[in-house]
């Protein structure tokens with residue numbers, strides 16, 4: 121283990137150099153090189169000795185190292201072969217089997233291919249703390265929200281443009297089907313910002329540390345509720361973004377294609393004009409429409 125923090129710019133550079141690591145944009149490899157920010161993430165997530173943390177995209181362990189000092193166990197996922205090799209060497213002591221199993225696990229896998237419900241139950245994970253790869257952050261976050269439903273505590277570092285999509289309001293330029301789907305599962309609290317120059321290489325935008333606050337909608341508790349079917353409906357509504365909602369649905373190729381008259385009637389029931397566009401409706405409006413169209 122390195123005697124100073126991995127996240128110091130000098131140590132990060134030394135590790136990258138030692139293992140011949142060239143950071144890949146394709147894999148969203150922007151490493152945190154600010155130890156204060158890394159510590160602040162861990163503090164903000166309230167990591168304690170009770171916690172079994174999942175970290176997706178551990179890189180060379182800049183955040184892992186700090187979490188290990190506080191947590192009971194950290195389970196890391198990393199896709200990049202070379203980073204996995206470096207990580208295994210840097211953390212060789214922590215990866216060793218102890219009386220209660222190792223305090224650190226590393227799974228080499230594509231985070232988009234994992235099943236988070238299985239992973240959580242296998243390791244007893246109770247928190248996720250991750251600096252997500254930009255390239256897949258939006259997709260991965262939604263997948264985790266759907267699959268890791270038993271988890272109350274999730275903390276993600278994501279680039280600001282993605283964070284803004286999560287909290288956009290109807291009518292905002294960032295409001296999209298993604299906003300509706302993610303806000304169906306959770307609320308998002310912005311904890312603090314990390315300036316872009318705290319990462320190497322420096323991304324084009326600053327990052328935001330967000331806390332996910334579960335907001336399980338009543339619909340989800342219904343025994344027959346199919347979240348994929350609900351998301352398909354939202355996708356159909358937004359399928360032609362600039363068109364009126366009624367026209368989008370008619371041309372979506374979904375089972376709602378021939379429901380224009382009913383949709384117009386339902387819209388009028390919630391005081392919405394038949395010309396309304398998808399980006400003008402709230403989550404509650406969508407829940408109402410979906411329920412009514414499927415009863």
Ligand code: SAM
Nearest residue numbers: 147150151152177178179198199230231251253
């Ligand atoms: N945790 C480190 C930090 O905070 O400096 C690295 C974070 S970096 C933003 C994202 C990490 O995710 C990279 O190490 C990258 O190789 C990894 N990654 C990218 N795509 C991945 C995927 N599909 N599955 C697992 N890890 C992935």
